[in-house]
Amino acid sequence: MLTSTPFPKSFASDNHAGVHPAVLAAVLEANTGDAPAYGEDVWTAAMEDAFSTEFGPQATVYPMFNGTGANVVGLGLALRPYDAVICPVTAHINTNECGAAERVLGVKLVTIPTDDGKIFVDDIRGLLSVLGDAHHSQPRVISISQVTECGTCYTADEVAELAEFAHARGLFLHMDGARLANAAAELGCSLRSLTTDAGVDLLSFGGTKNGAMGAEALVVLRPELDAPTPFLRKQGMQLASKMRFVSAQLTALLTDDLWRENAAHANAMAHRLAEGIADLPGVSLRYPVQSNAVFPALPEKVIAELQQRYLFHLWDAAENVVRWVTAFDTSPEHVDTFVADIRLAVQGTAGS
Amino acid sequence: MLTSTPFPKSFASDNHAGVHPAVLAAVLEANTGDAPAYGEDVWTAAMEDAFSTEFGPQATVYPMFNGTGANVVGLGLALRPYDAVICPVTAHINTNECGAAERVLGVKLVTIPTDDGKIFVDDIRGLLSVLGDAHHSQPRVISISQVTECGTCYTADEVAELAEFAHARGLFLHMDGARLANAAAELGCSLRSLTTDAGVDLLSFGGTKNGAMGAEALVVLRPELDAPTPFLRKQGMQLASKMRFVSAQLTALLTDDLWRENAAHANAMAHRLAEGIADLPGVSLRYPVQSNAVFPALPEKVIAELQQRYLFHLWDAAENVVRWVTAFDTSPEHVDTFVADIRLAVQGTAGS
Amino acid sequence: MLTSTPFPKSFASDNHAGVHPAVLAAVLEANTGDAPAYGEDVWTAAMEDAFSTEFGPQATVYPMFNGTGANVVGLGLALRPYDAVICPVTAHINTNECGAAERVLGVKLVTIPTDDGKIFVDDIRGLLSVLGDAHHSQPRVISISQVTECGTCYTADEVAELAEFAHARGLFLHMDGARLANAAAELGCSLRSLTTDAGVDLLSFGGTKNGAMGAEALVVLRPELDAPTPFLRKQGMQLASKMRFVSAQLTALLTDDLWRENAAHANAMAHRLAEGIADLPGVSLRYPVQSNAVFPALPEKVIAELQQRYLFHLWDAAENVVRWVTAFDTSPEHVDTFVADIRLAVQGTAGS
Amino acid sequence: MLTSTPFPKSFASDNHAGVHPAVLAAVLEANTGDAPAYGEDVWTAAMEDAFSTEFGPQATVYPMFNGTGANVVGLGLALRPYDAVICPVTAHINTNECGAAERVLGVKLVTIPTDDGKIFVDDIRGLLSVLGDAHHSQPRVISISQVTECGTCYTADEVAELAEFAHARGLFLHMDGARLANAAAELGCSLRSLTTDAGVDLLSFGGTKNGAMGAEALVVLRPELDAPTPFLRKQGMQLASKMRFVSAQLTALLTDDLWRENAAHANAMAHRLAEGIADLPGVSLRYPVQSNAVFPALPEKVIAELQQRYLFHLWDAAENVVRWVTAFDTSPEHVDTFVADIRLAVQGTAGS
Structure with missing residues (x-):
């Protein structure tokens, strides 16, 4: 049998961990006979129900292979060809995705310096003077990470303030929630209170770092952005054929608040x-x-x-x-x- | 427990099937403690060894989430910004990937009519008169599917003829091998004889339809094309963090000729x-x-x-x-x- | 003084010709003192009036540097990231623009075989069965050339039939009118009757081959597509700073039906x-x-x-x-x- | 006759000015009979000679329609799909080209804060720690503007220091020279001393703001980057059919040091x-x-x-x-x- 590492418990990343037993059990349970491909299966339907319960009935959810996929597909729903995303310079989409957003979406990232990974309305206001001027990329999305790449959290109020500011100006709020679960656990609140209720429009929901084998999700919280999602997911190389095995992981995480x-x-x-x-x-x-x-x-x-x-x-x-x-x-x-x-x-x- | 479908055995697609028990066992076995992320783990190393054994020592292999991902990343290795891919009009990259190649790679697909999913040198020759003329996309890759979308197979000689033709003109041969295993089984030959030995440069190797849970691979058979692969894989949203669970599936398929x-x-x-x-x-x-x-x-x-x-x-x-x-x-x-x-x-x- | 060519009159292309004297005179006349840049000048305003007169009040016009620029910016107005353009295989956008559409727009071109450069509704119908299916690029625009690359013309009725078919299915009709003037002259009709009145939504209007120095135009005939044009023109590298010298050429061509x-x-x-x-x-x-x-x-x-x-x-x-x-x-x-x-x-x- | 503006001389931009008489004379002189299209004409040949004389025999030159076109095509010559361009946050490519680089090239711009539009080696060093790591866009080009968007100039030594630093690490130096003429005039030196001799690899040479009607140029100073230029120019919608009228403008500017x-x-x-x-x-x-x-x-x-x-x-x-x-x-x-x-x-x- 292969052994993994000569080191004791890794402190390098939460994706060095294996799979939580309940997640693995759900995968095994899904391996029963045939199922329609590409999400037309009962496990995916159950997963969709679980997300609706958690994030509200207007939420639609799409399993994704990894966080970069969830971010790129999600941002793509809000962007016109000449738009920009405003984000902290520390954002994973800016620093750790090998330029996927620029390559796949053709989008400009406008970055904001930050001390602790968080950005606020006052950092953004001055960047919007270019709205309407064809010489400039048009800011269209504010993207924040919850928890941030620095391990810090936005409060629900801080998220809401960004969302209100964005919506008042025709912008959208995207949240890279690779570790959203950790924020909700730390703040003692629901997933919904930090997202749907705070005005987040597009959410990348992280499962892998939370104990899944490999399962992230795009959660679309603003229904009018949702129509192109199936196309952008397929084109974005994030459509799993045997989707049940991804969906089952996500359901397991949402079951009994695992x-x-x-x-x-x-x-x-x-x-x-x-x-x-x-x-x-x-x-x-x-x-x-x-x-x-x-x-x-x-x-x-x-x-x-x-x-x-x-x-x-x-x-x-x-x-x-x-x-x-x-x-x-x-x-x-x-x-x-x-x-x-x-x-x-x-x-x-x-x-x- | 969820049940999958009221229908008897599906004849719609080989990705309606579940996971082969040996593949599932390999996944379970990989869930032991910590492992470095992004492919620095022992299961991925073992998988790489298995592919080298199967395809020859010059082959490098990269697990991918799905076939579209493998195709896009693989084709991207050979393409300059102004290049075209020649393929049969029936090609999966042309008809069933929601334009991922055009969107992510910016490439033109030049399509060839076909009766049975196969194309030959005589179909291609006339398309190369534009080589060197800046008004035209430059044909750079010939892409074939093995087995084709029509269920037919190229013989090793037919593949080799295309490869020789391509190489003599500075082009490369890409194979979408989502069902390469079925071709090799049908023809009673090795995977290598249909790929490496026949001159294929870039191979999308399919595991999911062959019994995996969700595991494809890009196999780079021409080493001089390989340098950018890690970057294109990451940017192409195909880099798994807990890669061991994908690699283990592929190893299982290559073990004892499963x-x-x-x-x-x-x-x-x-x-x-x-x-x-x-x-x-x-x-x-x-x-x-x-x-x-x-x-x-x-x-x-x-x-x-x-x-x-x-x-x-x-x-x-x-x-x-x-x-x-x-x-x-x-x-x-x-x-x-x-x-x-x-x-x-x-x-x-x-x-x- | 440089001499141009040892050959007699060229029969290779209408862009081997020089500039018509009236066009040159208009350029000279525009060289008087300062003028605001990027189209805020009086010559551009006059040109806009001339196009409104010719194509109807709903038409908006944007000078472009060349035909590829006009085609790419124009098509871009109608396309979502996962869309396809249906065109004859002979189309200039398919064969002679070095893949600009695929590269800049990320769009798939779905090509139709043709005997004489023209396509008809019956050629297109079967291609629309993929509408709504996320596995496939979505046909969104039908693009025709008037005159075609084979020198043939569509009648106004033929254009209208394509437009009606397109509009009934949520598609748009684009016309590459690099030689639209020649069609209107041949058919003895107005520019408007072949475009606005026939239901064309987006028009690349050719000036250079008709006697200009270098002046094409994008004419947007469907106002609801027009909002992004200034942004796509700038991003598409088609925004002239001293625009008056391009606009003046176009006005000259539209003056007294030159x-x-x-x-x-x-x-x-x-x-x-x-x-x-x-x-x-x-x-x-x-x-x-x-x-x-x-x-x-x-x-x-x-x-x-x-x-x-x-x-x-x-x-x-x-x-x-x-x-x-x-x-x-x-x-x-x-x-x-x-x-x-x-x-x-x-x-x-x-x-x- | 149209009048241009009710204002006295504009101080808004050097592209509010008209065309210098010598440039206009050159355009008129080029309007003599037929000439081959797309640059195969004698005026373009003469222009190429003039640039060789000015920038050295290894320089190749390509007329472009505008500065954004020159920048995008030029940068494209040096970039792989996963590369980044390092530039000051004030760079025209970052702030005033509506995201053309991101859209057309798919490239990430990594921006450096600056007081006066200039950047130096010490600003860049720390950004190169990501070289070789597939999670990150790879810095490949340093882009500077001469003169800067703040009206300041780099000395030849300052340019050379950036070039040496870049070349030692496998990077290239790009110069947006929309106002290079003003820098050379201010510093009392040749165009060549600030570019070729200082190690610049790719130059956008500005003519329009210097008295042309509409004429910029991409000058490739590193021959090994030059092979794809004709293709990228065509695809980048910058290939003029009646090129002689653009080339003649550039020649006029280079004649007698106009x-x-x-x-x-x-x-x-x-x-x-x-x-x-x-x-x-x-x-x-x-x-x-x-x-x-x-x-x-x-x-x-x-x-x-x-x-x-x-x-x-x-x-x-x-x-x-x-x-x-x-x-x-x-x-x-x-x-x-x-x-x-x-x-x-x-x-x-x-x-x-």
């Missing part, structure tokens, strides 16, 4: 980790911990020593900031062992 | 079906049966009656031709029951 | 040429002469001999068909000399 | 204007005057009063900065009258 259980646990492990190092000299957090990620600045030698034994990424090489991410299957023991090793490394290098 | 067993069985069922109706009056085959599909012309009333009880698609409404597809899990009993029902329908309508 | 005078003359020269060779043995016309082009099949030796002394293009190398084009400045003497040389060549080679 | 005469004069007028207001209270320059543009901050009331009688644009509404541009045909009297009116307006509002 999404919240998984996210809340991952968040709790991040807080435990942050607390475990809070008193260490020379260690400070770049961003507040508001989800399942911790971004500490560490002495360079500590980073080097820890990377010999743990998987995690450098976040800001110039400032010696690293990123640690926890997952649904990170245990308190994983965290405590890691904390102990960090403390040893800090103490060991302190005197050097 | 691909051949599944394809040979499906093909045998199609032949059994065709033979079962061969003597029926008013029934004729549009194309020869060379894989797992049968395309009979039937009386219109027979079609209507059968569609009340069986899932299958009309192929040519004007000519009353339908498409019946068998799968790895189509049993002789499924076929025999279907044949009996067809015969009854034909006889029942014959006197009407 | 367009008709130029086109009628060119057409007359083509008919004179065709008549001059009508009785020659071994010479036949591929298409009827309905504008300013003649497409004769000639003995190969005759072609070779004539090409030593005259500029013209091979149209169909396999069939020895050539294309001769006349222009506003082709004189009867040019034609008669050419006819005499053709006759000599035919007679000279007849006995060989 | 480009320098025009640019030096325009620059001198800008300096005269800046000096004329240098001592005014409440007036300061946002950027140093290094070409034909002045960017003063003025009291809001002064701006309002002046705009009733003069054409010019607001540059920064929040800071009350305006942009005044001079042209080849701006006279000292134009400037002096404008200065007098500005002084009156400042004094008139000073006491209010």
Whole structure:
């Protein structure tokens, strides 16, 4: 049998984790005889019901293979050929999707500097003076990430303020919710309160990092944008033939609030980790911990020593900031062992 | 528990079938602890070894989510911004991918009429007079499907003739091998003999229709085209984060020639079906049966009656031709029951 | 001083001709002091008035640099990202624009075989069965050329039939009118009767081949498609800064029906040429002469001999068909000399 | 006869000016009989010679219709589908081309904040850490404007430093030279010293703002990038059929250094204007005057009063900065009258 890694529990990403047992069980259960392809099956219908229950009856949902696919197809629903998307410079669509939005949608991304991954109305206002002028790409969508790439969260009020601002000017609000579950768990609120009720128009809903095998979803919350979705999904190479096996994963996450259980646990492990190092000299957090990620600045030698034994990424090489991410299957023991090793490394290098 | 369909075994498509038990077992086995994301895992490494063994050491392989993704990323490796792809008018890339190639690659498809889904050197020669003339898109890739959308197969010699012709003129040969396994099983030859050895440069290898849950692959057989693949895959929204679960499926299909067993069985069922109706009056085959599909012309009333009880698609409404597809899990009993029902329908309508 | 060509009057293309004196005078007259850029000038306003007069009050007009630009921007107004354009396989947008439509618009062209460059409703009907099916590009525009690339013309009734068919199905009719003037002159009707009144939605209006220096126009005849035009023109690299010098050319062509005078003359020269060779043995016309082009099949030796002394293009190398084009400045003497040389060549080679 | 504007000499843009008499004479001279289309004419050959003389024998030149066309086609020569262009946030390609680069090329623009329109190696270094990582668009081209959109100039050494940095890392240097003539005139150097000799790979050469009717050019200074230019020009809708009339304009500008005469004069007028207001209270320059543009901050009331009688644009509404541009045909009297009116307006509002 193949073994996965010589390292202990990875803190590099929540997509290093495997599949939650309930998700896997749902996949197995869906493997019964024939089913129509491309979403005409009963498992997909059940998944659609689950999303309607969660996000409201106007929500339509489309399983997607990955987050880039969900983002590109979703943004595409709102964009005319000459439009721009406004987003923080840290946005995954800007920094980590190899230019898929520009290539596939032909869209300009107009980026806003940010300290913690969040943007606000005051950052955006000045960018709209070009509306109506044919020399300029036309801002059409504001895209935010919830949780942000910095692990921070928007409150429901903050989302609503962006949505109101956008709608008053004929723009739309898109949310890259690869870790929306973590935000809702952290804020103790429903998925709906952060999306539908706050005025989000287009949502990329993340399942994979929350315990699925490979399942994301585009949730269209503004029905008048929805007509082209089946075409853009197919053209965007996101239409699964045996869709039941993707849909079943999503249903499993929405069943009995498994999404919240998984996210809340991952968040709790991040807080435990942050607390475990809070008193260490020379260690400070770049961003507040508001989800399942911790971004500490560490002495360079500590980073080097820890990377010999743990998987995690450098976040800001110039400032010696690293990123640690926890997952649904990170245990308190994983965290405590890691904390102990960090403390040893800090103490060991302190005197050097 | 959800049930899938009120119909008996579907003859509509081989992607109505579920997952082969060996593939599912491989997925389960991969769900052990952490693994690096995006293909840096041991299951992906094992899968790469399996493809090298099958297609030769120069082959590199990239798991893809679906066939459209494999086709678009693969074609993209060979294309400059002003290039065209020559393909039969029946090609899946032309008729069934919602214009993904044009949208994502910006490429022109130059289509060739065909009787049975196949094209030959003589069909192509005249299209190359535009080479070097800046007023015209430049033919750069010849794309064929193996098996074709009509269920027919190219022999290894036929593929080689196209490849030699292409290479002598600076063009490349792409194969949409969504059902390559069925061709190799039908022709009794290796995957390699129909691809690498015949001069194919870029291959979309199909796993889903062969018994996988959702796993296709791009196989780059010409190493000098390979450098951009990781970028085009990411940008093409085909990079799986938890890739091990896709790779494991592909490895399962290549283990102990499961691909051949599944394809040979499906093909045998199609032949059994065709033979079962061969003597029926008013029934004729549009194309020869060379894989797992049968395309009979039937009386219109027979079609209507059968569609009340069986899932299958009309192929040519004007000519009353339908498409019946068998799968790895189509049993002789499924076929025999279907044949009996067809015969009854034909006889029942014959006197009407 | 530079001299242009050692050849006598070119029969290769109407864009080998220079600029009509009235057009040049208009350009000179526009060079008086300052003018606002990008079309906010009085010459552009006058040009807009002239087009309104000619095509009706609902027409809006946008100067374009060349025909490809006019076609791409115009088609773009009607297309969603997943749409297709239906056109004859001979269409300039398909064969002579180096894939600009596919690259810039991401659109699929669905081509129809044609004997003489024209297509009809019966050719199109079968292509619309895919409407509403997300697996397929959605036909959205029918594009025809008037005159066609074969020199033939649609009657107003033929255009209207296509428009009615299109509109009844939610499609639009685009006309590549690079030589619309020649059609109107040949048919003895107004520009409007062949476009606005016949139901054309989007028109590329050709000026350059009709005697301008370099001036085409997009005429939007369906106002609800017009909102994005300024943006698509700018993005499509067709917005002239000193626009007055393009607009003035177009106004000159529309003043005192100069367009008709130029086109009628060119057409007359083509008919004179065709008549001059009508009785020659071994010479036949591929298409009827309905504008300013003649497409004769000639003995190969005759072609070779004539090409030593005259500029013209091979149209169909396999069939020895050539294309001769006349222009506003082709004189009867040019034609008669050419006819005499053709006759000599035919007679000279007849006995060989 | 149409009159152009009720305003005195425009200070809004150098493309409000007309055509220089020598350019117009060249156009007239080219209108003699037939000439082959698409650049196979003797005027284009002469223009090519002129550019070779100016930029060196390895330079190839392609007339373009406008600056956006030149920029898009030029950048396209260096870009793979997954590449990014690094440019200052003020770049015309980023702010004033309606997203043409993203739409037509599918490229990501990575923008750098700038005080005066210029960028330097230290701004770029940190952006290259993503090279080789398939999650990120790959920086491939550094694009600078000479003169910048702020009217400032790079020295030849500054250009060379960027080129060396780029080339050492496999990147290319693109220059948007819409006003390159003004930079060379200001710096007292040749066009070549700022481009070919400084390591520029791709140049958009501006003619229109320098006195042409409508003529820009793409100059390819790195021969190995040149092969696809004819195709990208055609596809990019920038291929003129009657090219001689564009080529003749460019030749006129390069003849007897007319480009320098025009640019030096325009620059001198800008300096005269800046000096004329240098001592005014409440007036300061946002950027140093290094070409034909002045960017003063003025009291809001002064701006309002002046705009009733003069054409010019607001540059920064929040800071009350305006942009005044001079042209080849701006006279000292134009400037002096404008200065007098500005002084009156400042004094008139000073006491209010």
